[in-house]
Amino acid sequence: MDKFDCIIVGAGPAGVAAAITLIRKGLTVAIFERGEYPGSKNVFGGVLYSTVLNKLTPEFWKDAPVERHITKRRYSILSKNSEMAVEFDFEDFNQPPFNNSFTILRAKFDRWFAQRAEDSGAVIFTETVVDDFIYDSGKVAGVRARREGGDVYADVVICAEGANSLLTEKAGLKKKPLFHQMITAVKEVVSLPREVIEDRFILSNDEGVALEFFGEAVKGMIGSGFIYTNKDSLSVGVGCPIDVMKENSMKPNDLLESFKSHPVVKKLLRGGKTEELSAKMIPELGYKSLPKLIADGLLIVGDAAGFVNPSLYREGTNMAMYSGIMAAETILEAKEKGDFSEKSLQGYVKRLKNSFVMKDLERYGDVPEKLSEMPQLFKEYPDAILKMVQGYFTISDLSKDEMHRQAWNGFKDEVSLWKFLWDMYKARKAIL
């Protein structure tokens, strides 16, 4: 076909959700994906948040290659060789829709999701990089793909290219992100027998746990480490802003190795075999630095638009799919009017503004900035708290009162109490 109703660049969650929505309404759609197959190059933590997917494909978990549903969450602060953790276990999350939180492996999930689009009639060109948009009188009119006969035309293009958004930048909709606006993350998939995972993490059947680690997990820098349980593997990784890594002369792989060799983490990974290692960026642009989302004949969705919630929720997949669907609905409206100008595509921005996407980005968009003003949260405080608590639990010949006083005085020597309480208040306000 020479011309499609819509071309989508990228077969990630955002692009495929958009494609399915358009195809169901009878539009012709082509997706260009640079990977050998959708998902082949995609990396994430990760927990798929699926309220949006469950509306698009009800009870998708019966068919989709999901790993485990998350019933437990554990947040942990590490010092050099100690841990302080809080764990939540919710029996209610064992019931459909399983709190809309599933661990997945992108190579399997993205492939399955893209197949849904293909089965409905989308044409997917894999192993095809889009190098640029084609313009006609200033309006995006197609894409220039790196293959024979690579100029393909459409009424409108959705750019779902993910965090490394070269096309969005080239089109002048987004500035090159600054180092503090991008998280560099590395992740390993570590295989372990299913029974070992279930015994070690106290899980039944397909229950799963998401563990987040702070403090010494990332050498006291701003950022975190994670372990998520899959069926018979663990997703293990670390992520920190690029500028923080640079300031500390830290390489992502060295940081991951250091995380894995922490005594607490080492026990959890014992006996595991590394199956794959990958690295990727997470955009944390901040609400005020979001790109322009539309131009004549063009809409930007998902990570390319910076739609990732940087708080404890770390929700990127749900936002990606929602923005893809909102872009598609706007295109359906535009098609009726026969007008794909920027003005006609304004509905996309309006839809997002009224949704959890923009509300959450506005609420949490400046979390990284706020936390970067309080580096003591990640090193000084965890070390001091753990030392104090260790003092409370270290049995000696002292009376308990003396033990407690000693531990408490030690804490006050290292930390200004008022500053600590003020920082805690600010951190809670920023993150939760």
Ligand SMILES: Cc1cc2nc3c(=O)[nH]c(=O)nc-3n(C[C@H](O)[C@H](O)[C@H](O)COP(=O)(O)OP(=O)(O)OC[C@H]3O[C@@H](n4cnc5c(N)ncnc54)[C@H](O)[C@@H]3O)c2cc1C
């Ligand atoms: C380490 C890590 C952990 C994360 N953890 C979580 C988590 O636990 N939960 C969560 O919800 N989110 C998480 N995220 C974020 C989440 O992965 C993203 O928000 C989500 O994948 C965005 O989807 P997308 O479709 O916009 O982009 P992507 O998933 O990045 O898809 C973009 C697609 O476009 C293709 N592409 C790019 N450029 C071109 C081109 N020029 N031509 C052709 N194809 C192209 C790519 O190959 C890719 O398939 C994490 C991200 C990372 C990196």
